[in-house]
Every structure is written in structure tokens, then in C-alpha cells.
Amino acid sequence: MQSPLTIVGLLVLAAQSICAAETLRYATTVQHTRRGEVRLAADPAKVRPRANLVRPGFIGNLGEGSTTDTIWNNGAWINASGFKADTDINATTIWAKVGQVAGTYQCAIYLAQEDDAKLLQATAAVAKPTDGWHPFPLTSPVALKKDQRYWLAIWSDDPKARVYADEGGTTKWARQDFGAWPTALKFADGNNLRFSIYAASSPERILPLPLPPKAASITVDGGKTLQTVAGFGANVNYLGWNEKELQSVLNWMVDDAGWTHFRVAFDNADWETVNDNDDPKVMAAAAYQKIYNSPRFARLWDFLAALNRKGIKGEGITLCFMGWGPEWLGGEVLTPGLEEEWAEMVASAVLHARRERKLDFQLLAPTNEPDVRREGIHMPPVQYVLALRKLAQQLDACGLNDIRLVAPDTAGPGGAYKAAMVADPVVMAKLAHWGDHDYSLGGASRGSADFIRQSRFSNLDFWMTEFNVLCHGCNDGRRGTYDWKYGRGTAQYLLEHLCNGATAAQVWEGYDSYYAHHKAWGFWGVIGLDDEKAPSKTYSPRPSFHALAQLTKYLRPGARRIEVAGAIEPLSHLLAFHDSKARSFTLLGVNPAPNPVMLGGALESLPGLAQLELHFTSASTNLASGGKYPVVNHAFSITIPADCVFAVTGSAADR
Ligand SMILES: [Ca+2]
Ligand SMILES: [Ca+2]
Known part of the structure; x- marks a missing residue:
């Protein structure tokens, strides 16, 4: 797989950082060798197969x-x-x-x-x-x-x-x-x-000629740093938790894909069916003990404990409440004036998890998608911020100062909710990360990055707490089309969110599960349920799981994104990361083309890397080795296979 090194020096005339192909229209590159010859990154004519003169017509x-x-x-x-x-x-x-x-x-x-x-x-x-x-x-x-x-x-x-x-x-x-x-x-x-x-003209089967490689050339500048990666993971539903059935699923996600950040969904948000008492500042201990010692909550506590045992803790767990509330709180829409009662219900659950169950988690998504009905308890922006303030005060009053919020997790553009939050110092002091949902190719994450740039809180980061390529019917008990193109799309969406500045991303969702707030099986899982009617459930990873794992296995928490300049086409995405502590370098990308791509690059302001290693996932192989490539005079040339998601990695320790 190793290709001869043809690039000795690389001069790139485009200064802007790029990571997705759409932004490349103004990029211009010229390469030259040390001897002063100007040449392309690769000469497709040299690698083009011979003309098909001997092939049958x-x-x-x-x-x-x-x-x-x-x-x-x-x-x-x-x-x-x-x-x-x-x-x-x-x-x-x-x-x-x-x-x-x-x-x-x-x-x-x-x-x-x-x-x-x-x-x-x-x-x-x-x-x-x-x-x-x-x-x-x-x-x-x-x-x-x-x-x-x-x-x-x-x-x-x-x-x-x-x-x-x-x-x-x-x-x-x-x-x-x-x-x-x-x-x-x-x-x-x-x-x-x-x-x-x-x-x-011949009875023998004729095989198609391989397409000639195309070329992309880049400069990676370790001196130009962008966001630091917090980690990746999935939305996971407490209701599907069954240690025997799901242990292998957990192992795939944590051990194979390297996922560290899970958003644990609990629906509906209706568990306090009768108000504990008529004082939202005084939790009636007996009433709440009865609720939190019920079999329904035992499943949630067991799931969180299993995640803790797997090493997922602290900010690695976001507890997320979904669906509508109890009737006395208003059901689908929170009744004005009951914000503090809602806050007491949510805070009492967090308090029980921490104090009684000794569970280790620090993040709370208190109500999912407040801008719509039925996904969470609906609250308009001003009421939402009042409810969050009451919740922040309740949590602090319980001594849960280290529990912090990920919000607003809106279904649509969250600008009105975020603008209302920014005006409330109590809420902002409790906010750990902006949370955004996006089922498009980066529409919401672009908006989130723009909002942060223009706000007074430019040091805050944003997490994609739900993302995926739309799966039609998958909320309503119907299975989707889980082909390679869909799986590759999930990886492209993740790279687009990282390109827009997201520091963490949680795919919707880890494994197929039943949702009370949809009253249906959900089939969005990157790990599929084989048969929902089977008494004992079994699961199988789908192409989107392998495509995501190809990226997340090699991009570890703590790595910092660094700038890429140049022409990445025909790749759709190419992002670079450097972890100065681990002294590791990672390039992540997607080649959607039916041709291989000769990727030539120069490494600037990066510790000396002797060689780079390629791994790729395609329609026919998962996490395959693509060979090792030397780095000479800070330059490399790598053949990226056709139609794949790939990671190129190197470590200064390899020298
Ligand atoms: Ca109450
Ligand atoms: Ca009370």
C-alpha cells in the first residue's frame, strides 16, 4: 500500500482554514520540489491503468x-x-x-x-x-x-x-x-x-477498470489552533437497559469506538404524578423515596451505575429528561407559576441519584427540546429561563453545586432561548455547555458558532447533543435504510459539526429502543436491534456505527483542532488535530469519490513525525489498515482508498 514519496516541498497560496469541500473554491496550490521543479501533488497519468486495447469489446x-x-x-x-x-x-x-x-x-x-x-x-x-x-x-x-x-x-x-x-x-x-x-x-x-x-464479444466476465486517482494537497499548521475536543458518544435510552443484553453494545461503544460522553434519556418527565406537598422549597422525603425506589427508577440507576463501572463518569454522563410532565404541572406545556415545582421534581431526582445511589455524573439536560411539544415539557423562552433559574437555585440549595446544565437542546434554531438565557446571570453561572440538535449538514452548528462569537460568553463551547442524518419513519416504529451511503453521511455530519467548532457530539442514538414520548420503537440506532419481538434482545452494529468509530477511535478527548489550508477536493471533509500532551497527530476525512485520492501534505509547527499510518472504513471493510507512510522533510503523500471514511495518525513517540 505504500506509495513512493513524490512531494519534497509544498507551497500553499491559500491562507484560509478549510475542512469541508464547499469552502474550497478560492484555494490555489502550487507545489515545487527542492530542485525548483513545479509539479502537481500527483500525476494521474502515471498511475492510470493501461488502455483497454486487449479487453473484449x-x-x-x-x-x-x-x-x-x-x-x-x-x-x-x-x-x-x-x-x-x-x-x-x-x-x-x-x-x-x-x-x-x-x-x-x-x-x-x-x-x-x-x-x-x-x-x-x-x-x-x-x-x-x-x-x-x-x-x-x-x-x-x-x-x-x-x-x-x-x-x-x-x-x-x-x-x-x-x-x-x-x-x-x-x-x-x-x-x-x-x-x-x-x-x-x-x-x-x-x-x-x-x-x-x-x-x-467474449463469454468471459469483463471487470471494470479501476478509476485513476485524483489529487488533493494541503498544509497543516500546528501553530494555528482551534477548539479542544471534549469527547464523543451517543444518546442512550434507560428503558432498553438490561445488563445481559446490552453489555456487548456498551463494549462496542466504549471499547471499540472509544466513546466517552453519553446522554442518558429518561422519558416521560411525569414521574411526580402527585405533588409531594404544596411547598416547592421543601422536598417531602417519604414521597420522593417511594418514587425513586420504584422499579422504573431502579432501571435508570442500574444503567448509570453500569456506565460508571465502564469508566464513564463526571461530564461523561448527561442525565436528560424527555417527554411531557405530570398533569398537575400542565402535561405537555408547563403551567405558568409552577416553574419552581417543576424544578423541585427535577432536582429531587438528581439529589437521589447522587446522595442515595452514589452515582457519578455532573451534567443535566433538564428538559429536552423545550421549543416544541411532547419532546420535553414545552416552555416559551422567558418561562424556560425562569424555570432554569429555579432549578439552578434548587440544585445549589441541595449542595449539588457541581451539577451543571447542558441547554437549551432546542429542536429548531435556539436563538430566542439562548438570548433569554444570556440575560440571566444565575442560569449562565450554571451552564456548562450550550447544547444543540442538528439533523442537517451543520445548519444548527453553524448558527451556534455564530451565536457564541457574537455573545458576551465567547469562552463557552457548544456540544451537539443530538445529530444524525434524517431517518424517515424511524421515530414511528419503522426501520430506515442503513446502507453505506447513510453510514458515511453520519460521519460527514460529525465532521461538519467539528468543522463548525463543536467540542463534543452525541449521535442520535446509540441503540434502537422504545420511547414512551413517541409511543413507538425508535430505529435510529447506530447499533440495531435485531428483532423487537424477541423475548431476549440481540443487537448488531450498522454501517453508521463503523463509520463513526473510524473517526472517534482516533480522535481522543484533549486533542486540539489545528488549521488545514489547501485544496481537499475530491475529499468532502478533512480536519486535523494535535494533542500536545500525547504528542499525537490525527487527520480525519471522508473520500466520497469512486476514485482513490492522492493526498499530499506538508506539516508545519508540529513535532517531528517519522511516519503516518492510515486506517479506513468503507462499504466492504471496517477499521482496515491502509499502510504506513513516511514523513520526509515534514511532507507526506498518502493514497486514500475510494469511497471511505479514514483516519491518518502519527505519534512523535514513534521516532
Ligand atoms: Ca413538589
Ligand atoms: Ca415540595
């Missing part, structure tokens, strides 16, 4: 397909993908990548004409194929002419029939019961897919 798409298209809809349909011949070919075989069926597929070539299509030749049928590529020999060879357009058609008698496809083509369809191919066809327009199907 073909027409169609050799690609594996990133999706599948069903070719049955209340009956059989002839599905055809359109291609133009680049050369004259004497076709003998059609290859198609199909889904496994108990039935039969067959293929054909049609000549594209003005109004219809004319059958040229059909293939033999293939029965009971497995999932993947299969040859369909043509009944007799067909001469295909350069620049002529053809339809490669596929047809099946099985309702589960499907064909692999990529985007960016033209398909046509015709409803026709499976049988002998019609000699002429009038197609209806289909979609924009390009089937994984081709016709060739």
Missing part, C-alpha cells in the same frame, strides 16, 4: 450498481437500459447482475428506432440464479455497430425479480407476460437508472 454498464430496481409490478415487465456502442462488436453474451429468485430471467438486445424497438436477438434463460452477475448466452452472435443505440432488456417470471443499477441512465418499460420476446416493442419511459448489464 462490450456495450453497457460493467458497474456493480449502488441500488436495485424491481422489474415486476402486478405482473411481468420487460425492462430495458439504453446504451450507445463505442465500437463495432460481435456480441455473443449478455451479462446481468440480478437478485436471487426461485424463478427465471432472460435477456435480449433491441435496436433503438424512432418510435419503437426491434428485436435483434434473445438469450437463453437462467433459472434459480443466486444474487450477482450471470452470463446469458445469445442464441446466435449479433453484429452491433459503432454509434448505434441499443436497448439491453431483461425480463422475469418472478415477482421478486430485480436488477442492480446505478443512477444516470435511461430505462424503458413494457408490461408483458413472460414468454417469447416480441419482435417489435413500444416502450413507456422508465426512470434514470443504468442497469448493471452489458453485451460482449
Whole structure:
């Protein structure tokens, strides 16, 4: 995997720090060697595979397909993908990548004409194929002419029939019961897919040529420092806690992904069903003992204790209350005048956890998403700040001075809530970190960074206390599409939040679990529940878990982000970090392109690193080793594999 070092010196003319590809339009780079030659970071011509002169001729798409298209809809349909011949070919075989069926597929070539299509030749049928590529020999060879357009058609008698496809083509369809191919066809327009199907002059399978590498070049400046990383983790639901079933899940998150910061959700916020007494300043001990010794709370205390045993403590645990309140407090909307009663309910739970259960945690998210209903007890901004002030005073009165808040955790833009908080010194003294939720590519984290820059509290940091790529239906008991593209997206979202200045991030959510405030199973987990109906629950990591672990395993708490300048395209993200205590250096990035990328870089103001090591996660491999690369005269050149999330690490101690 090691590539020859081609970069000796690197001069970068772009001064601004970059970490996401959108910001790169003005970056210009020039490289030169010590001998004064000017050259590109990599010369794609040198690594481009030889021309395909010896390859058999073909027409169609050799690609594996990133999706599948069903070719049955209340009956059989002839599905055809359109291609133009680049050369004259004497076709003998059609290859198609199909889904496994108990039935039969067959293929054909049609000549594209003005109004219809004319059958040229059909293939033999293939029965009971497995999932993947299969040859369909043509009944007799067909001469295909350069620049002529053809339809490669596929047809099946099985309702589960499907064909692999990529985007960016033209398909046509015709409803026709499976049988002998019609000699002429009038197609209806289909979609924009390009089937994984081709016709060739040889019966041997033709493999696609690897795409040539593209190049990116950067300068990392250890002297230009940005935010310090607090840590990463997930939202985790107390209700799913079952030590036997979840111990392996906890091990994956803490030991494999290196997660240190968990937001423990407890819903609904309705546990004080009857007011303890009519004085919010005096906690009725017997009433609260009964609540906090109930089986419902035993599960929460057990979960927090298990996290403590796993080494997660202090600011590593945020206790988060979700959903609506008891009826007497107003239910979904806090009744004005009862702010101190709400504060007493919340403070009594924290007090019990600390005093009676001796649990080690320091952060409290007192009410989730106060700007909307049902996600937490709804409170408008002014009432919210009054309630937080009452809570801060209650906590201090209980001697819980070290318990601090993460807030406001709004569902939408939190500006009005934050502006109201900033005006209250009691609340601000109790605020540990701004908390933000973002289900977009950094919209909320950009807003949060802007707010902090313009506020009087520019020393405060912000945590992404919920983030992920939207998972449609996943709040309502439906499973999402957990493919590599979605998993890679979760990693890109994390890097975007770090690019915007976040110091911690907690993905929504760690593992699938049941939420009382949605009255449904939630299927957002980066670790999936295999079967919610099974009496004993089992779990499996999804691609988004592996994609996040690829980043968080190598970016440890205490590392400081440092500036990257230059051109990172075609990478979508590239961020650099340096931990001056651990003397470690980390580059995190995503290459969404189908090509490898030659990443050339220069390291400035960083302790001497002798070599860098690459690890990557892709659709087909997790945390794979990508080899070691030398650092010579503070410069390196690394081949980043196609379509992957990656970490490049180095340690001054390696020297
Ligand atoms: Ca009360
Ligand atoms: Ca009371």
C-alpha cells in the first residue's frame, strides 16, 4: 500500500482554514520540489491503468450498481437500459447482475428506432440464479455497430425479480407476460437508472477498470489552533437497559469506538404524578423515596451505575429528561407559576441519584427540546429561563453545586432561548455547555458558532447533543435504510459539526429502543436491534456505527483542532488535530469519490513525525489498515482508498 514519496516541498497560496469541500473554491496550490521543479501533488497519468486495447469489446454498464430496481409490478415487465456502442462488436453474451429468485430471467438486445424497438436477438434463460452477475448466452452472435443505440432488456417470471443499477441512465418499460420476446416493442419511459448489464464479444466476465486517482494537497499548521475536543458518544435510552443484553453494545461503544460522553434519556418527565406537598422549597422525603425506589427508577440507576463501572463518569454522563410532565404541572406545556415545582421534581431526582445511589455524573439536560411539544415539557423562552433559574437555585440549595446544565437542546434554531438565557446571570453561572440538535449538514452548528462569537460568553463551547442524518419513519416504529451511503453521511455530519467548532457530539442514538414520548420503537440506532419481538434482545452494529468509530477511535478527548489550508477536493471533509500532551497527530476525512485520492501534505509547527499510518472504513471493510507512510522533510503523500471514511495518525513517540 505504500506509495513512493513524490512531494519534497509544498507551497500553499491559500491562507484560509478549510475542512469541508464547499469552502474550497478560492484555494490555489502550487507545489515545487527542492530542485525548483513545479509539479502537481500527483500525476494521474502515471498511475492510470493501461488502455483497454486487449479487453473484449462490450456495450453497457460493467458497474456493480449502488441500488436495485424491481422489474415486476402486478405482473411481468420487460425492462430495458439504453446504451450507445463505442465500437463495432460481435456480441455473443449478455451479462446481468440480478437478485436471487426461485424463478427465471432472460435477456435480449433491441435496436433503438424512432418510435419503437426491434428485436435483434434473445438469450437463453437462467433459472434459480443466486444474487450477482450471470452470463446469458445469445442464441446466435449479433453484429452491433459503432454509434448505434441499443436497448439491453431483461425480463422475469418472478415477482421478486430485480436488477442492480446505478443512477444516470435511461430505462424503458413494457408490461408483458413472460414468454417469447416480441419482435417489435413500444416502450413507456422508465426512470434514470443504468442497469448493471452489458453485451460482449467474449463469454468471459469483463471487470471494470479501476478509476485513476485524483489529487488533493494541503498544509497543516500546528501553530494555528482551534477548539479542544471534549469527547464523543451517543444518546442512550434507560428503558432498553438490561445488563445481559446490552453489555456487548456498551463494549462496542466504549471499547471499540472509544466513546466517552453519553446522554442518558429518561422519558416521560411525569414521574411526580402527585405533588409531594404544596411547598416547592421543601422536598417531602417519604414521597420522593417511594418514587425513586420504584422499579422504573431502579432501571435508570442500574444503567448509570453500569456506565460508571465502564469508566464513564463526571461530564461523561448527561442525565436528560424527555417527554411531557405530570398533569398537575400542565402535561405537555408547563403551567405558568409552577416553574419552581417543576424544578423541585427535577432536582429531587438528581439529589437521589447522587446522595442515595452514589452515582457519578455532573451534567443535566433538564428538559429536552423545550421549543416544541411532547419532546420535553414545552416552555416559551422567558418561562424556560425562569424555570432554569429555579432549578439552578434548587440544585445549589441541595449542595449539588457541581451539577451543571447542558441547554437549551432546542429542536429548531435556539436563538430566542439562548438570548433569554444570556440575560440571566444565575442560569449562565450554571451552564456548562450550550447544547444543540442538528439533523442537517451543520445548519444548527453553524448558527451556534455564530451565536457564541457574537455573545458576551465567547469562552463557552457548544456540544451537539443530538445529530444524525434524517431517518424517515424511524421515530414511528419503522426501520430506515442503513446502507453505506447513510453510514458515511453520519460521519460527514460529525465532521461538519467539528468543522463548525463543536467540542463534543452525541449521535442520535446509540441503540434502537422504545420511547414512551413517541409511543413507538425508535430505529435510529447506530447499533440495531435485531428483532423487537424477541423475548431476549440481540443487537448488531450498522454501517453508521463503523463509520463513526473510524473517526472517534482516533480522535481522543484533549486533542486540539489545528488549521488545514489547501485544496481537499475530491475529499468532502478533512480536519486535523494535535494533542500536545500525547504528542499525537490525527487527520480525519471522508473520500466520497469512486476514485482513490492522492493526498499530499506538508506539516508545519508540529513535532517531528517519522511516519503516518492510515486506517479506513468503507462499504466492504471496517477499521482496515491502509499502510504506513513516511514523513520526509515534514511532507507526506498518502493514497486514500475510494469511497471511505479514514483516519491518518502519527505519534512523535514513534521516532
Ligand atoms: Ca413538589
Ligand atoms: Ca415540595
